[in-house]
Amino acid sequence: LGEASSVMPLAKAAAGSADRDEIQQARTALYALSGPDVNKAVVDAMASGTTGADEKVTVELIRAADQRGISEAVPVLFKTARNTNPAIAAESVRALQGLATPKDIDEMVNLLIEKPGAPTETALVVVAERIEDRNQRARAILTRYDAVPKEEVKASLLRVLGKLGDSNAVTLLKKEKDAGSQMLRDTAVRVMTDWPGRDFMDEIRQMVRQEQDEKLRILAFRAYVRLLTDAPDQSSNAGVDALIEAFAMAPRTDEQRLVIGAMGSFATDKALEFVAKAMDNPDLKAEAQASAVAICEKGGVKNLAQAQDVLKRLITAPSSETVKERAQKLLNED
Numbered sequence: 001l002g003e004a005s006s007v008m009p010l011a012k013a014a015a016g017s018a019d020r021d022e023i024q025q026a027r028t029a030l031y032a033l034s035g036p037d038v039n040k041a042v043v044d045a046m047a048s049g050t051t052g053a054d055e056k057v058t059v060e061l062i063r064a065a066d067q068r069g070i071s072e073a074v075p076v077l078f079k080t081a082r083n084t085n086p087a088i089a090a091e092s093v094r095a096l097q098g099l100a101t102p103k104d105i106d107e108m109v110n111l112l113i114e115k116p117g118a119p120t121e122t123a124l125v126v127v128a129e130r131i132e133d134r135n136q137r138a139r140a141i142l143t144r145y146d147a148v149p150k151e152e153v154k155a156s157l158l159r160v161l162g163k164l165g166d167s168n169a170v171t172l173l174k175k176e177k178d179a180g181s182q183m184l185r186d187t188a189v190r191v192m193t194d195w196p197g198r199d200f201m202d203e204i205r206q207m208v209r210q211e212q213d214e215k216l217r218i219l220a221f222r223a224y225v226r227l228l229t230d231a232p233d234q235s236s237n238a239g240v241d242a243l244i245e246a247f248a249m250a251p252r253t254d255e256q257r258l259v260i261g262a263m264g265s266f267a268t269d270k271a272l273e274f275v276a277k278a279m280d281n282p283d284l285k286a287e288a289q290a291s292a293v294a295i296c297e298k299g300g301v302k303n304l305a306q307a308q309d310v311l312k313r314l315i316t317a318p319s320s321e322t323v324k325e326r327a328q329k330l331l332n333e334d
Contacts, residue, residue, distance in 0.1 A: 002034040004041040008057075011045065011064065015056035027060070031067040039070045047076045059091045066095035074099050078107055082114065090119060097123035102131045109140045109157075113148060116156035125163045138166035145172065155187040162191030170199045177203065189216050193223035201227055208249055221246070221255050229262040240271045247274075257287045264291030267299030269306060276310050279317070289319045293326045301330050 006029070013026035046061045062080060065073035077099065081092035093111075100108055100123070108127050112120045128137040141157050148154050158176060161169040173195075176188035189207065192200040204227065207220035225246060231239040240263065247259040260278050263271045272295045278288035292310050301307040307330070314327040 002032075002038070004033075004035050004037040006030075006033055006035075007038060007041040007061075007064075008045060011057050011060045014060045027063070027067075030060070030064045039065075039068060039072060042068065042070060043073045043076055046073065046080060055085050055088060059087050062088065062091045062095050066098045069099065071099055071101075074101075074104060078104075078111065081111055089115070093119050093123050097126045100127045102127070105131070105140045109144055112156060112160070113144065113153055116150075116153045121156055121160050121163075124160050128160070128164055134164070135166050135168055137164040138169045142168060142172065151181055151183050155183055158184065158187045158191050162194055165196040167197075167199060173200070174203065186216065190219060193219045195223075198227055198230075208246065214251065218251055218255065221249070221251060222258060225255075225258050225262050229265050237266075237268050237270045240266050240268055240274070243271075244274060253283050257284060260284050260287040260291055262291075264294035265298075267295055267304075269304055271295050272299070272304055272306050272310060276306065276313075279313065286320070289314055289317075289323050293323055293330070296330050297326065301333070 010026045010030040010033075014023050014030060017023050017026065042061055042064055046058060046065060058080070062073075062077065064070075065077070074096065077092045077096050080088050081096060083089045083092070093115075096104075096108070096111075105124075105128060108124045112124050128140075131137045138161055141161060145154065145157055148157065154176075158173065161173065173188050173192055176184045177192065179185050179188070192203060201224075204220050204224045207217060208224050211217040211220055225243070228239055228242050228246065243259050243262055243266075247256060250256040250259060260275055263275050272292060275288045275291045275295065278284045279292065281288070293314060296304060296307045296311060299307070301311070311327040311331050315324050315331075
């Protein structure tokens with residue numbers, strides 16, 4: 001029938017049935033109702049039924065608002081997201097993730113300040129990413145940050161900043177990396193090591209050299225290798241030299257393997273020479289062999305002085321069948 005009067009019977013059926021098929025049919029019907037006042041009925045019912053026996057019904061109505069794309073529900077969702085009932089609050093945050101727009105960003109930040117945690121962080125990130133200009137996405141957080149009294153809330157805000165990649169947040173993150181608070185320092189370091197860009201290259205390199213906390217140093221090292229591997233020019237030796245330096249600073253064999261693997265991105269004689277030496281190390285052999293053949297594939301056998309010798313070693317030495325096949329293919333093409 002599609003009328004507004006069907007909203008509550010369907011919501012109650014979805015909330016109260018023990019039969020999965022009946023629940024699904026009720027939800028499908030609720031999301032498909034097409035009458036002129038259906039959306040208003042959903043929003044009005046959301047606003048009124050939030051306690052006691054109506055809790056499950058309210059959750060179904062909130063889910064329906066999201067599925068139906070009812071933008072008018074956003075003001076009510078900000079209220080229900082603050083509800084003391086965890087199911088209602090959680091469903092409201094999920095719905096805001098889908099329905100809120102950039103004009104709601106300030107209220108999204110307010111919500112995260114009141115209810116810090118992963119679900120609200122995710123919702124704020126999704127809404128902020130709807131702002132076309134990346135370097136405007138952090139504005140609402142940056143204007144509120146200093147006034148936030150609780151460290152756990154500030155940490156939550158820092159994590160969001162890390163996902164947004166707004167360059168205006170760089171100064172704040174550098175400051176918090178050197179803060180007296182261990183919580184904020186750890187959070188800032190983790191955000192910097194996962195940052196989508198090279199804004200913290202110098203700080204990360206410094207942490208690789210000097211960080212006393214083993215876990216943070218390993219995080220920094222892995223981020224540093226990732227940044228070096230993403231260098232725009234992979235046919236020069238500058239990146240190779242930096243990786244060789246990083247290899248000497250590697251905290252563990254796992255990180256040495258990471259460097260050897262990264263060398264496979266650089267099509268130079270120097271990179272090939274380095275991984276060829278590592279092929280003699282049983283702890284690094286597998287990564288070194290894979291990188292050696294990758295370097296030859298990128299650089300071309302005729303353009304790399306050592307290529308033929310290294311490829312012949314790969315064929316005769318104990319190595320994976322895949323590596324042997326790739327090496328033989330390159331020699332055949334030469």
